[in-house]
Structure formats: structure tokens, C-alpha cells
Amino acid sequence: MAYNGWGMNRLARPSGRNQYEDHGSLLMHASPMGTQPSPTAPLPSSHFRPPPRSPGYGPLTPTSPASRYGLPPGYHTPASIPPFSSPRPLGYRKTVRHIELQQGNLVFDHPVSTKLLQQVRYNQGEEFTHMRYSAITCDPAQMVACKYTVRQQLWKRRTELMIIVTVCDEEAGSFLRTINAVISNIAHLCNRSKSKTWGMDGWQKIVVCIVADGRSKINPRVLQVLGAMGCYQDGVARTQVAGKPVAGHMYEYTAQVAVDPESSRLYGVDKGSAPMQVLFLLKEQNRKKLNSHLWALRGLAPMLNPNICIMLDVGTKPGGTALYHMWKTFDRASYVGAACGEIEVDLGEGWSKLLNPMTAAQNFEFKMSYILDKPLESVFGYISALPSNFSAYRYAALKDTGPGEGPLATYFKPEEGDISDAKGVFQANMYLAEDRILAFELIAKRDVGWLTKYVRGAKAKIQVPTSAALFVAQRRRSVNGRFFAQLYSVVHYGKVLSGGLNIWRKFLLFFFTIYNFICLMYDWFCLANFYLTFFFLTNASIPITYETYTNGKIATSQIPAGVPDPFFGEGQIIFSVLRELYIMLIVILFITSLGNRPQASKVLYLIIFILFAIVSIIVIYVLIFIMFKTMPKSVAAWKAAVHILSASPAFRDIFFSLGATLILYLIMSCVYADPWHIFTCLLQYLAVLPGYVNITMVYAFCNVHDVQWGETAEKPPALGAAAVVTNKQGAQIATVEVPVKKSDINANYEEYLRDLSRPEIKAPSKRDKVTKQQDYYKLFRTNLILGWMFSNALLIIVLSSNSMMQWIATHISPVLASSAQSYNPYLTFILWSVLGFAVVRSAGSLFYLGFRLVLG
Known part of the structure; x- marks a missing residue:
């Protein structure tokens, strides 16, 4: 079997009948991924372009050819579609699969819809024809010890960029703003044919890790978008494996299509857009963004071993070349440990949003901050706040120097440590601006002289609160977090002295600490x-x-x-x-x-x-x-x-x-x-x-x-358990009930497309229950x-x-x-x-x- 240099092909399967057409119980053994790749046609020599909005793949309307989406003959008008409801019950037949556990873990490949494969350019090879599902039954930090794997390491691909996108309950429009901008950035990197790192096969060095904060919290329409892209399927996940509760559901797929946020059209399938390696991790419980970063940096990053980790929040829209400029800063200077770009306010078409005084005021504040404050901090080599919605870190700089010591150990202290002592309320408020803590711990890291930089050429747009109430509620966490985190950095300046920076840099940071202390006094009064x-x-x-x-x-x-x-x-x-x-x-x-x-x-x-x-x-x-x-x-x-x-x-x-x-x-x-x-x-x-x-x-x-942090959402409904037995050969076999027949998988995929064609009905927001705080x-x-x-x-x-x-x-x-x-x-x-x-x-x-x- 030959390796063609751009992807792994479909795994060797037992010969004989087509097992996916059976309706009865099947004995299917998941082969280790990447052991026997098959040859396929190489990618064309033309460069990749950012995916345009293709009129050939329009919304599901009566004027669109139904056969393109494989719609049933009875579909004629949008009115014939029943009202949107979620979560919708599974309406397809399921088949029992007996799957051999891989090193004690439930991991198996599931075929994607043939309707999806008919719309994409590259429809051969395991990464395009199958989605990989892993049921995570351990803590994030134990994933390597529990021998979980990802496709990227099994295929021995180098990961240059790990793009971490955190999702909570945001609307599908916000999700698509971010993910479509990431697709455009990947296409730009693949277009850089003269680069030693990037080029036509550059997408193989990029993994987009989408971490969703809670199965009951995520917007159902976001799951429909991911389902239409092939990165998610209903009915394959389990909430219990061999008596162990599942903490996270990991889906891996190389996507080739995107969804337009305005019209819900599929596009990018006919213009040679670059494939995107997606690792979608759906957490079982809602435990906030810091816990999502824990899953990404403690669980997934050790397996991917990326060079650069880029943080994005859903709703942030990086410019078409923003990720390249961010990466280039690290490539040019080996001493840069972290960087941030410029956050811009989305002013709307023709700057129409400036008519709102709140939006205009925030726009002025953002602009002057990135013209005066961030450049000043970059000169000192210490960006006090690396915005978690658009920043980047060198993974080597984030690694701990020892057990319980280092940037990540301090960053994840609320998740991995105990802050319930007398200092708890101070530390708890400090961690409301956890990105400031991570930035400080990075430059104070022992024996290494890492610096942080501001990248003027990397720009990203965000949407800001437009009402007074939303603005005050949003700023509460940032104000308290900034004050206590800045006080922490001033008090613990001694950690910088014992770090790996040279004497000149320590001298500059001494004056910067005095400057921060004066700013604190002005904030207080x-x-x-x-x-x-x-x-x-x-x-x-x-x-x-x-x-x-x-x-x-x-x-x-x-x-x-x-x-x-x-x-x-x-x-x-x-x-x-x-x-x-x-x-x-x-x-x-x-x-x-x-x-x-x-x-x-x-x-x-x-x-x-x-x-x-x-x-x-x-x-x-x-x-x-x-x-x-x-x-x-x-x-x-x-x-x-x-x-x-x-x-x-x-x-x-x-x-x-x-x-x-x-x-x-x-x-x-x-x-x-x-x-x-x-x-x-x-x-x-x-x-x-x-x-x-x-x-x-x-x-x-x-x-x-x-x-507030930690689990705040109600327990989501169970998805079913995977019973595990040991066969005569000593192998552990899991029994799962999943849709296997091609017609059932296609019907499920068609359901995603139908749901996306209907206008989104926004449910009224519900107030979360306020957690009772301690008397202290x-x-x-x-x-x-x-x-x-x-x-x-x-x-x-x-x-x-x-x-x-x-x-x-x-x-x-x-x-x-x-x-x-x-x-x-x-x-x-x-x-x-x-x-x-x-x-x-x-x-x-x-x-x-x-x-x-x-x-x-």
C-alpha cells in the first residue's frame, strides 16, 4: 500500500459482502487507523481559494433541484416541512454493531452520508468517507495515559497550527462567522506556494479543535451545521462505556463544505477550497470556557503536539490573513511565547452601528487601546492581557516546568487545584481574567526568556453589547478580573526576577510594574x-x-x-x-x-x-x-x-x-x-x-x-450505554446500536439540510439559577x-x-x-x-x- 503524501485512504475492510447494507447484528472490528493506507488520486495542482458563495448550492427552496440534496420526492414547498423542533427524535433504524475496544476505549469509524460525498471533490480515503468517534471516559489530563489517539498522530502528520474554537450556547450565525473565517484563512495558507511551511498541502498541518461546553448547552442548530459539514452524526454517541460515564464525545472528520450564515447554502464544494481537519469535542457537562481550554490544552494538545495554539471564541471573525500574520510572528522570532492581534468592533454595513452611542464608545476604546496600550506593552515584552477570543501561544512555552509548576498549572488551578481557602475569593476574582494570569506566568517561567508580542497585522472583528444592561453585565467580569489579576502581577513581580529573562528585560519590566501600580491606584480612586x-x-x-x-x-x-x-x-x-x-x-x-x-x-x-x-x-x-x-x-x-x-x-x-x-x-x-x-x-x-x-x-x-464557574447546566438526557464483553480470544467487544444502512445515514443527513433550510426560531433565553455563595x-x-x-x-x-x-x-x-x-x-x-x-x-x-x- 502506498502513501500519496496528502491523506490516508480508506482502511482495509474484511472482504465479502457490503457490511453496511445488513440490517442484523454484525461483528465489526475497528482496524487501527493509519496502518494500511490505500492509494488514491492526488490533489490537483491548482491552488486553493477561499470558498465563495456558490449559486450552484443554494438553500432548500422550490427553485433548487431537490436531487442535488437527495430530497424525497414529496418535498415541494418550504411550507410542507414541519415546524422546527429540537432535539428531534431519531427517525431512522439502528443496527447493532459489535466493536472491539481499542486499548480499552470505545473508538470506531462511522461512514458519512453518500449524499455528502456526492457534493465534494475528494470522496475517496478514510478521512473523507468516514467520521471517527471516541467516547472519552477519563479526565482531559489523562487522555494520553488512557491511550486515546487522534487521526493526526496515527497518520504521523505534523501539526503546525492548532486552532481552538470554544463554543457555548451561541447562535449558529455567530458560529458560522468564526468557522467560515477560519476556512478562508486555511485557504490563504494553502495558497502560499513559496512558503517552506505552507503550500498546497498546508491544510494537513492545521487541526481545528471545536470544543463545545456541554451537550445540553450547545445550540441545536450548531449541531445541524456540523452535521451538514460531516463533523457530527446523531445516534453514534454513548453516555456510558463498560460502566464508566462518558465525559466527552470526540468526532474527527476532514470537512470540505461550509454553510453560508445568511442563506444556509452549502458552498466551497466546487471551487477547490482546502479541506479542513476538524476535531469536534462535545463535553458532556457545562463547565465554562476555562474547562474547555483544559480539554484542549491538557487533553488534545499533548496528542497533536502543535507548534502554535490559536485561541478563538465563537463570534470572533479573524481577517482573511490574520492567522498567517499571527503564525509568522512566532516563525520569525523564536523567543516569542505568545501574541495577540487587534480586536476590532464590527460596525456593520456602512458603519451603521456607529449610530448607537454604546457601540461608538466601545469602538473608540478598542481603537485607542490597540494604538497606544498594546504597542507600549509589546515594547516592554509583556502583554498584560492576551484576549482569549483572539490570541496565540507557542505550545512549548505553555508546558509546565514540573508537577504543579508552570503556566498551565497556574492557569488551570481553578479546575485542577483547590482555591477554597481564605485566599479563595481573591483568586476566584483573579481567574475571571485568566488570560492575564497565563500571560504573566508565561513571562515568569523559570529558565526560559519568553516574551509576548502584539501583532498589528492580525485583525479580528467582534460584536459588542449594544445596550447599557448587556454592557454592564459583560464588563463586570472583566473589571474585577483585570483589577485582581493586575494586583497579582504587581505583588508577584519577584517571580519575574527569578525567571529566565535577561537583566535588561527585567529592568524594563520593573518600570512597567510601577506603571501598572500607578494605574491600579487611579482605578481605585x-x-x-x-x-x-x-x-x-x-x-x-x-x-x-x-x-x-x-x-x-x-x-x-x-x-x-x-x-x-x-x-x-x-x-x-x-x-x-x-x-x-x-x-x-x-x-x-x-x-x-x-x-x-x-x-x-x-x-x-x-x-x-x-x-x-x-x-x-x-x-x-x-x-x-x-x-x-x-x-x-x-x-x-x-x-x-x-x-x-x-x-x-x-x-x-x-x-x-x-x-x-x-x-x-x-x-x-x-x-x-x-x-x-x-x-x-x-x-x-x-x-x-x-x-x-x-x-x-x-x-x-x-x-x-x-x-461563578463550574457545572451550571442541568444534566443532559442519556444517549445509551455501550455494554462490553470479553470474547474467547480475550478481546473486549462493545455492543452499540447505531444507524448503519446507507439509506438511514442519508436520511439523517437530509434532515440536517432540511433543518438548516428553515429559518432559525430563537428560543427565549432562560435565566440560570444563581449559585449560592459562601458567607466568606x-x-x-x-x-x-x-x-x-x-x-x-x-x-x-x-x-x-x-x-x-x-x-x-x-x-x-x-x-x-x-x-x-x-x-x-x-x-x-x-x-x-x-x-x-x-x-x-x-x-x-x-x-x-x-x-x-x-x-x-
Whole structure:
């Protein structure tokens, strides 16, 4: 038997009758995969192209040829199809198969529909004609010890890329956005004919691992999509093997078709699209995304032994060349242990989604983060947050250095370890941002100097929350996770010193740790800082200095307190009402956050966002008013600008801090050739910013005790057991009842196509039961909120009280006393610190561009 260099063919089967046409009991022994491959025709020499939407494979409508899908003659109109219901009962006959266990495990090959094989280009060879099913009865970390195998290792194929796609209960449209983008990226890699790694057979080096979080949690339509692709079949899985419960169901198949998310059309079958090796692991229980990563990295990765692992969440749509750019970063620099690309907000056709202020604000935040923050962190060699929805890791860098020690050991501590001690609530919140923990542990790994990088050329789009309630609920986990994980990295900086980085890199990370600590302090006092900025800018006691130009001389005068008024004499009343409103909103936030979920208080959170936006708009108006009243009004006055700046601290601070910050944002956005968010999203971001910060911080800290993970879904219905007996030769034989006849398998496949042709009926979402938390967790929340509230309140009371400021200035600093009489020094500190952060971030961003131009 010959090996043709691109795939393994159908295994040798016992000669004689066609066993798949029998209806009775059969004795079928699963042959070890990859031992006797048969020759087949090689792939054509033409390059692969991204799968277009093919009009030849349209939806199941009366205008489509039914014979193309093998539909029954009775099908004429969509109305003749019964209403969609799931899970649908198996309507086909099943045949008893007696399968010899492979090293004690239930693993067997099951034929795919001939209707599917009629639509694809390559319909010969075991990987195309059969799907492989494995019932996993052990923990993920024990899969190698229990002698489970995957096709890739049996065929001795090298795995360069392992693409991990995590699925929970997302809709089929989100799933197809991601999986179709992956197909396009695989086609691009196969088109790189001059590459030493990729080329026409490059798809053999890529395995797409789809890990679904719970059999009862996964959307039934996603299973229909996978069934139409040939990667899943009803009726073959078991929930018990030889008395052992099955923890996961693993399906392996090399797919050649995809489904269009808009029309449910099959496409890619007639244009030479690259095959895609799919490993679909359906977990029996719902145990959240961290557990899905455990299955992928502890269970599947040791068998595949990939070079690079790329993480994707369902709903993330990587660009057509994103995976190549991500891989190239590792290929170019052997010291890169992890990398992340740029996450972009899906703005819709013609940027129509920017009409929603929440979407526009998030778009501005994402853009500035990937223009300033990520490049700065990349210069230091430490990306503090590698987004789990689009990031990549070198598998060698993830491996542990010893039992219970290393990146993966720390990353999977909530799954493999015990965090129920007194430190549990801190660690539990820390692991809400587990990607930050993994990034820190990777650079702190002993004896190895791994670095993390930002890849500007790798872009992926995501859909963001469009309502205030969804936004607050989503940000709760990220805010708490970021705060505690960042605190963990600052406190445990000593691990970096004992790691394998060189002395220069450790020196840089020392300064980066100081930078992170300062950011933590600003996060802690953000509640007070926002209120104090609003208070000082709207306080009628702030004097405004202005200039006059007469007889060739510049003269400065001070406007009396409250005159002129930005609201034509009503400013004191308006400002007084707004300050009371601001405090009232904070109180309402605390009360609401302690007792209600955002989804149950949608209108209230929307009103709070609107009121905070009104406050923000008034602050912007006051800033513009102060700038207009204090700025020079003539050419001669501008020549004496130094005099004006020294005489007018309000103009100086506002102009040089906020004005220079916005100018830096614009300059850096232009340098990165992406300035459009400045013009389309800046105003929405400034309006939403106070609510953006106050609401998310208050809600996050008020729910710091909520650290749900683990099994939350109900137990799914049983699929049947596989009884195991030992024959006379000592071999273990499993008895399973599965559809075997070709007509039954085809009927099942036709059912997937029918289901996909019907419009998806979205079931109303159900609220999960809230897990009761321990008393210690709630006590920790109480102490944290009290400490946070009182520290911020103390800062507000001290700095907003004139008598307190005068007492501090008189007894501590005479310089402060003179400053306080003319202008509040704390407001000066806040305004200039904003500029300081912008300068540091911009400098790091420029260094990143320089290194990118020199080093590539």
C-alpha cells in the first residue's frame, strides 16, 4: 500500500459482502487507523481559494433541484416541512454493531452520508468517507495515559497550527462567522506556494479543535451545521462505556463544505477550497470556557503536539490573513511565547452601528487601546492581557516546568487545584481574567526568556453589547478580573526576577510594574477623581483670569467668582442641582448593583447612562467656556502667551493637558493610518465616559462575590450505554446500536439540510439559577465596598471642602495655600496626569513602530 503524501485512504475492510447494507447484528472490528493506507488520486495542482458563495448550492427552496440534496420526492414547498423542533427524535433504524475496544476505549469509524460525498471533490480515503468517534471516559489530563489517539498522530502528520474554537450556547450565525473565517484563512495558507511551511498541502498541518461546553448547552442548530459539514452524526454517541460515564464525545472528520450564515447554502464544494481537519469535542457537562481550554490544552494538545495554539471564541471573525500574520510572528522570532492581534468592533454595513452611542464608545476604546496600550506593552515584552477570543501561544512555552509548576498549572488551578481557602475569593476574582494570569506566568517561567508580542497585522472583528444592561453585565467580569489579576502581577513581580529573562528585560519590566501600580491606584480612586473633576469645574468659586490688550501692553484681570456665568446667571443653581444629581446617581447605583441583575433593570441602567451623559456634556461645555474666556484674543496677545499662561492657570491646565492629549490621540491615530474613530466616535465616547467608568466599577465591586464557574447546566438526557464483553480470544467487544444502512445515514443527513433550510426560531433565553455563595465571599465583598467607598469619600470630603483645604495648606504647605486661593491644585494634578499617561503611551507606540520597521 502506498502513501500519496496528502491523506490516508480508506482502511482495509474484511472482504465479502457490503457490511453496511445488513440490517442484523454484525461483528465489526475497528482496524487501527493509519496502518494500511490505500492509494488514491492526488490533489490537483491548482491552488486553493477561499470558498465563495456558490449559486450552484443554494438553500432548500422550490427553485433548487431537490436531487442535488437527495430530497424525497414529496418535498415541494418550504411550507410542507414541519415546524422546527429540537432535539428531534431519531427517525431512522439502528443496527447493532459489535466493536472491539481499542486499548480499552470505545473508538470506531462511522461512514458519512453518500449524499455528502456526492457534493465534494475528494470522496475517496478514510478521512473523507468516514467520521471517527471516541467516547472519552477519563479526565482531559489523562487522555494520553488512557491511550486515546487522534487521526493526526496515527497518520504521523505534523501539526503546525492548532486552532481552538470554544463554543457555548451561541447562535449558529455567530458560529458560522468564526468557522467560515477560519476556512478562508486555511485557504490563504494553502495558497502560499513559496512558503517552506505552507503550500498546497498546508491544510494537513492545521487541526481545528471545536470544543463545545456541554451537550445540553450547545445550540441545536450548531449541531445541524456540523452535521451538514460531516463533523457530527446523531445516534453514534454513548453516555456510558463498560460502566464508566462518558465525559466527552470526540468526532474527527476532514470537512470540505461550509454553510453560508445568511442563506444556509452549502458552498466551497466546487471551487477547490482546502479541506479542513476538524476535531469536534462535545463535553458532556457545562463547565465554562476555562474547562474547555483544559480539554484542549491538557487533553488534545499533548496528542497533536502543535507548534502554535490559536485561541478563538465563537463570534470572533479573524481577517482573511490574520492567522498567517499571527503564525509568522512566532516563525520569525523564536523567543516569542505568545501574541495577540487587534480586536476590532464590527460596525456593520456602512458603519451603521456607529449610530448607537454604546457601540461608538466601545469602538473608540478598542481603537485607542490597540494604538497606544498594546504597542507600549509589546515594547516592554509583556502583554498584560492576551484576549482569549483572539490570541496565540507557542505550545512549548505553555508546558509546565514540573508537577504543579508552570503556566498551565497556574492557569488551570481553578479546575485542577483547590482555591477554597481564605485566599479563595481573591483568586476566584483573579481567574475571571485568566488570560492575564497565563500571560504573566508565561513571562515568569523559570529558565526560559519568553516574551509576548502584539501583532498589528492580525485583525479580528467582534460584536459588542449594544445596550447599557448587556454592557454592564459583560464588563463586570472583566473589571474585577483585570483589577485582581493586575494586583497579582504587581505583588508577584519577584517571580519575574527569578525567571529566565535577561537583566535588561527585567529592568524594563520593573518600570512597567510601577506603571501598572500607578494605574491600579487611579482605578481605585476613579470614583472620587471623576466627581472631583466635575465639582471643581462647576464650582462657582473658581476664579477665571482673562487678558486685555490696550496701548501696546498686555493686562490681566480676574473675573469675580461666578461672573460671567456660562448659563447666563443661572449657573450656580444648575451646578448645585447637578452636583446633587451626581451623588444621587452614585447612591442609586450602589443600591441597584447590590440587589439586581442589569438584565432585570434595563430601563434604570439606561436612565443612569443618559443622566451621566448629560453631566458629561455640561462639563465639556464648561471646559470650552473657560477656554474661550481665558484664551488670547489677538495676535499681540498670543505673542505674550507665556505671560498669559502664568497668569491663567485654568487656561494653561485645560489647554495643555486635555488639548494636548486629544492632539496626541489624533497624531498617533494618523501615524497608524487609522484616524477615523477620532472623527466618528470621540464625542460619543466623551459623553458616555462618566457612566462608562462609574457604572461598571460600582456594579463590578458590588458583585465581587459572584465568581461563578463550574457545572451550571442541568444534566443532559442519556444517549445509551455501550455494554462490553470479553470474547474467547480475550478481546473486549462493545455492543452499540447505531444507524448503519446507507439509506438511514442519508436520511439523517437530509434532515440536517432540511433543518438548516428553515429559518432559525430563537428560543427565549432562560435565566440560570444563581449559585449560592459562601458567607466568606459576601463578607469579602462587604469589606471591599466599605474600604473603596470610604477611601473615595474621604478624598472627596478633604479636597472639596474649602476650610479643609485651607487648614491643610496652612499647616502643611504655604505654597499650597497660595495655589488654593487661585486654583485647586488637585484639579491641576488630575489634568496633567492625564497628559502624562498619554505621553508615555504615545512614546511606547512610536517605539513599537520603530522596532516593527527595523525588525519586521
